Amino acid sequence: MAWNLGLRRKSKMPSGLWLKCDGCGEMIFKKDVEDRLNTCPRCGHHFRISARERVRVTLDRDSFEELWADLEPVDVLGFNAARAYSEKLVQAQEATGLKDAAVCGLGAIDGREVVFLVTDSAFIQGSMGVVVGEKIALCAEKAADLRVPFVAVSGSGGGARMEEGVLSLMQMAKTTAALERLSQAGVLYAVVLTNATMGGALASWAFLGDVTIAEPRALIGFTGPRVIRQTVKTELPKGFQTSEFLLEKGFIDAIVPRSEIRPFISKIIRYCGAWPSRRVRETVGASRKGKAR
Amino acid sequence: MAQTDVLQFEKPILEIDAKVKKLEEFALEKGLDVSMEVGHLRRRQEILIRTIFAGLTAWDKVALARHPMRPQTSDYVEMIAEDFVELHGDKAFGDDQAILAGFGTISGEKTMIVGHRKGRSTAERLQCNFGMANPEGYRKAHGKMKLAEKFGVPVLTMINTPGANPGVGAEERGQAKAIAESIRIMTSLRVPVICCVIGEGGSGGALGIGVGDRLLMMEHSYYSVISPEGCAAILWKDGAMADKAAEALKLTAQDLMTLKVADEVIPEPLGGAHRNPRGAAESLKEAYLRNLRELRPVPADRLIARRYENLRRFGKP
Numbered sequence: 001m002a003w004n005l006g007l008r009r010k011s012k013m014p015s016g017l018w019l020k021c022d023g024c025g026e027m028i029f030k031k032d033v034e035d036r037l038n039t040c041p042r043c044g045h046h047f048r049i050s051a052r053e054r055v056r057v058t059l060d061r062d063s064f065e066e067l068w069a070d071l072e073p074v075d076v077l078g079f080n081a082a083r084a085y086s087e088k089l090v091q092a093q094e095a096t097g098l099k100d101a102a103v104c105g106l107g108a109i110d111g112r113e114v115v116f117l118v119t120d121s122a123f124i125q126g127s128m129g130v131v132v133g134e135k136i137a138l139c140a141e142k143a144a145d146l147r148v149p150f151v152a153v154s155g156s157g158g159g160a161r162m163e164e165g166v167l168s169l170m171q172m173a174k175t176t177a178a179l180e181r182l183s184q185a186g187v188l189y190a191v192v193l194t195n196a197t198m199g200g201a202l203a204s205w206a207f208l209g210d211v212t213i214a215e216p217r218a219l220i221g222f223t224g225p226r227v228i229r230q231t232v233k234t235e236l237p238k239g240f241q242t243s244e245f246l247l248e249k250g251f252i253d254a255i256v257p258r259s260e261i262r263p264f265i266s267k268i269i270r271y272c273g274a275w276p277s278r279r280v281r282e283t284v285g286a287s288r289k290g291k292a293r
Numbered sequence: 294m295a296q297t298d299v300l301q302f303e304k305p306i307l308e309i310d311a312k313v314k315k316l317e318e319f320a321l322e323k324g325l326d327v328s329m330e331v332g333h334l335r336r337r338q339e340i341l342i343r344t345i346f347a348g349l350t351a352w353d354k355v356a357l358a359r360h361p362m363r364p365q366t367s368d369y370v371e372m373i374a375e376d377f378v379e380l381h382g383d384k385a386f387g388d389d390q391a392i393l394a395g396f397g398t399i400s401g402e403k404t405m406i407v408g409h410r411k412g413r414s415t416a417e418r419l420q421c422n423f424g425m426a427n428p429e430g431y432r433k434a435h436g437k438m439k440l441a442e443k444f445g446v447p448v449l450t451m452i453n454t455p456g457a458n459p460g461v462g463a464e465e466r467g468q469a470k471a472i473a474e475s476i477r478i479m480t481s482l483r484v485p486v487i488c489c490v491i492g493e494g495g496s497g498g499a500l501g502i503g504v505g506d507r508l509l510m511m512e513h514s515y516y517s518v519i520s521p522e523g524c525a526a527i528l529w530k531d532g533a534m535a536d537k538a539a540e541a542l543k544l545t546a547q548d549l550m551t552l553k554v555a556d557e558v559i560p561e562p563l564g565g566a567h568r569n570p571r572g573a574a575e576s577l578k579e580a581y582l583r584n585l586r587e588l589r590p591v592p593a594d595r596l597i598a599r600r601y602e603n604l605r606r607f608g609k610p
Contacts, residue, residue: 162542169517176476177605181601223457223460223464
């Protein structure tokens with residue numbers, strides 16, 4: 001199955017007028033794909049999109065105000081494999097224009113304020129190192145402080161980032177602790193799982209949503225399919241570790257196509273996050289004072 | 294001891310053991326006093342062990358942490374806990390043998406002990422899946438911790454796993470979800486939680502019972518985001534580069550002290566815990582009781598707040 005190979009396949013949009021769909025293998029007109037939020041007009045295959053694009057398709061126009069944009073990864077371990085981590089970082093930074101895999105800030109969905117975070121699968125497979133962990137924790141704290149819902153979109157197919165060693169592993173505990181505080185504060189945390197979300201990311205922040213939805217046919221699991229195949233030494237069941245598999249097993253609330261994600265989250269927020277945020281109250285308060293003068 | 298139970302760098306150490314044994318047998322047979330000679334051999338052996346252990350690589354340390362003769366959770370429970378009551382199932386799916394849980398009393402201190410169980414004999418190892426827990430194992434673990442919390446009993450965890458079980462069933466039953474839930478519950482338990490890596494600290498499978506107020510590590514244990522073999526296979530495209538990966542991952546107990554992830558390294562008897570399990574158990578018990586004494590008087594709210602601050606600072610950029 002094509003989507004099962006999502007991790008290695010290049011789903012990025014190539015240049016040119018036509019492209020071959022990773023889902024159905026058909027030649028499709030690129031403009032048609034772009035008009036459908038980067039999904040295939042024939043089979044509905046969801047191409048991967050960048051963090052910036054995700055912000056654009058999820059939040060109200062011009063509502064996004066990026067926070068903590070200056071956080072930069074540090075090669076704490078001085079990690080050198082076949083390629084040095086420091087080089088890998090520079091390359092990922094140049095390729096994506098991001099400092100690390102997560103982009104986050106304040107925004108709005110249908111006029112309701114949210115704290116928003118997305119991990120970009122193009123940045124070392126969206127893996128979680130210290131900076132990604134820190135941003136998630138900061139977002140959770142911000143959401144608790146402002147009492148506005150926190151919406152996170154995961155493209156973290158790389159799980160916890162190996163090159164930052166045990167510090168990456170500890171981000172699982174750190175993000176979880178911050179989200180538990182958010183939960184105890186009674187504030188909504190909604191997660192959108194996209195292709196791919198694996199390992200340490202899924203075993204912490206990506207699977208702790210009050211409401212958890214997934215894009216169709218995303219690869220979502222704990223252990224990578226290749227490792228499982230090597231371990232059990234048999235072919236894996238059809239559709240194993242896809243969004244559809246997770247829905248069937250009862251681990252997600254819904255599968256939602258990209259075009260429906262905004263309205264879906266908007267509805268959930270209406271049910272689970274209806275009170276005005278502190279920021280909104282302050283702004284309203286300030287403008288009232290202004291009028292009085 | 295079978296040949297496979299000996300690590301390459303241990304061989305010269307064991308040769309001296311064999312010599313001592315031979316000498317003592319000979320002395321017994323002939324009615325001679327060889328205490329001088331034995332003493333001399335033991336002193337030589339001590340110097341030898343110190344020299345060998347001073348030069349161990351990260352990969353050697355991983356081998357020691359995985360040593361087949363190394364004491365396991367069940368051994369420590371037997372050596373340090375009285376009145377142990379094992380509590381089994383996850384009350385949802387099954388009883389994962391890769392997790393051992395139950396109440397025990399350690400020097401008069403009521404404790405909930407939760408640890409990975411690896412098993413020693415082949416049959417046991419298979420039964421315990423080599424210490425690789427399934428989702429029901431993590432549910433069992435945090436279920437028992439919630440029980441302990443309800444009755445104000447502190448929690449001691451013993452981490453010793455290559456990692457969570459990578460299998461079809463594990464995925465079907467929500468491995469990631471079960472681990473995430475365990476971590477979540479441990480961040481907010483209202484009793485002292487002391488975690489100790491006694492051997493292998495393999496990734497998320499270790500962290501699934503590894504979040505608490507203190508992280509202790511036995512001197513020859515490791516804790517890593519991925520196994521050195523797995524890391525080598527991905528980043529070097531060659532599993533045989535595991536020694537290099539072990540070095541790069543900075544995974545030894547001593548590395549974790551430098552990275553300020555571990556709070557304390559528990560010294561092991563000379564030559565490793567397997568050469569003197571009782572000595573290792575005494576050290577573990579002492580460290581647990583000392584840390585518990587510090588944590589016990591802290592009010593629950595303060596305890597959780599401190600735990601949060603502690604987790605929050607990990608790798609602060």
